[in-house]
Amino acid sequence: MVEDSRLASPTDEELVQRVREGDEQAMNVLVDRHHVVVFRTCAAILNDEDLAADASQNSFIKAFKAVARFRGEAAFRTWLLAIAGNEARGLLRKVKRRREDRLEDVGVLPSGGGDPSAEVTLQSEVARVRAVLADLPEKQRLSVSLRIFEGLSFREIGETIDSTEGSARVNYHHGIQRLRELLGS
Amino acid sequence: MTKNGCADVKDLLPELIRRELEESDRAVVDAHVSSCESCTEEVELLRRIEAAAFSAPASLAADIKSAVAAEFESETGVAPGWASRSLRWRLPAAASVVLAVGTAVIWQRTQALPEVGPLGQDPFAVVWPSDDADVAGVPMLADLSDDELALLLEELGG
Numbered sequence: 001m002v003e004d005s006r007l008a009s010p011t012d013e014e015l016v017q018r019v020r021e022g023d024e025q026a027m028n029v030l031v032d033r034h035h036v037v038v039f040r041t042c043a044a045i046l047n048d049e050d051l052a053a054d055a056s057q058n059s060f061i062k063a064f065k066a067v068a069r070f071r072g073e074a075a076f077r078t079w080l081l082a083i084a085g086n087e088a089r090g091l092l093r094k095v096k097r098r099r100e101d102r103l104e105d106v107g108v109l110p111s112g113g114g115d116p117s118a119e120v121t122l123q124s125e126v127a128r129v130r131a132v133l134a135d136l137p138e139k140q141r142l143s144v145s146l147r148i149f150e151g152l153s154f155r156e157i158g159e160t161i162d163s164t165e166g167s168a169r170v171n172y173h174h175g176i177q178r179l180r181e182l183l184g185s
Numbered sequence: 186m187t188k189n190g191c192a193d194v195k196d197l198l199p200e201l202i203r204r205e206l207e208e209s210d211r212a213v214v215d216a217h218v219s220s221c222e223s224c225t226e227e228v229e230l231l232r233r234i235e236a237a238a239f240s241a242p243a244s245l246a247a248d249i250k251s252a253v254a255a256e257f258e259s260e261t262g263v264a265p266g267w268a269s270r271s272l273r274w275r276l277p278a279a280a281s282v283v284l285a286v287g288t289a290v291i292w293q294r295t296q297a298l299p300e301v302g303p304l305g306q307d308p309f310a311v312v313w314p315s316d317d318a319d320v321a322g323v324p325m326l327a328d329l330s331d332d333e334l335a336l337l338l339e340e341l342g343g
């Protein structure tokens with residue numbers, strides 16, 4: 001239990017070093033600390049709770065397997081979120097392929113994007129907001145989600161979406177503008 | 186915060202609704218919002234967006250920990266306590282494979298637009314902000330494998 005108390009508030013970087021040395025408890029602390037932001041990143045891309053949970057799990061496994069190649073130039077969280085974004089996009093591609101195969105099998109064509117403001121009129125408030133969010137370009141969606149749901153700075157969002165701080169800010173404000181147009185104020 | 190125009194205040198509205206503003210900023214932001222219709226509306230909108238966040242399943246952290254433990258156990262056949270040996274000898278091998286194949290692949294990617302929406306039909310995908318510097322000619326992370334991504338991050342950092 002001495003080990004546990006020393007793990008009470010170490011930095012991410014200290015924990016990563018312990019993971020490199022094979023410390024399973026350090027992995028658990030990193031999971032406790034970051035699973036929600038990883039989940040929200042995956043959910044912003046996948047727009048589905050179950051898929052986001054699967055992608056979150058795989059993200060941590062892949063991050064821990066790759067931890068020897070994390071050298072600490074970026075924050076661990078930023079590096080982890082980049083892995084999570086990749087994992088979610090990979091899963092999204094798989095799901096889409098599966099869905100398209102199924103639709104071809106039964107001779108039904110995808111319904112298409114359509115007008116989100118028309119499609120969502122009969123849905124609940126939460127479903128409406130999610131539907132409009134889901135129709136934003138990915139960088140806008142991630143910028144809005146990580147800024148509002150997780151309070152990440154524009155700088156960290158920029159690093160997470162492979163972009164600059166200024167670009168993250170612009171993507172955020174364009175996303176908010178679009179949401180205002182489609183949801184009304 | 187030294188300025189208090191709409192643009193500066195709007196940058197801070199997420200912190201306002203998350204109650205994460207420092208006292209001095211909060212006074213300035215509150216004063217502005219209470220006299221600005223546009224910012225008041227935006228606060229309202231942000232609250233609606235916040236209410237639509239997906240909630241992580243209650244068991245998510247525990248599920249991830251089990252999966253992580255099972256993953257490393259299954260690779261080594263050792264019970265917890267495994268990691269010090271397994272990680273040390275596995276990672277250099279994995280890294281060398283990536284080095285052999287990764288570099289050429291990464292920089293070929295030029296301008297993949299993100300895929301979004303459940304059916305991949307995104308009416309706004311091409312409407313990038315004009316001052317978004319990363320529209321063309323820059324490698325996108327969207328299509329990289331995790332190994333490629335890890336290597337890229339390493340190269341950028343190193």
Ligand SMILES: [Zn+2]
Pocket residue numbers: 190191192194217218221222223224225
């Ligand atoms: Zn204002």
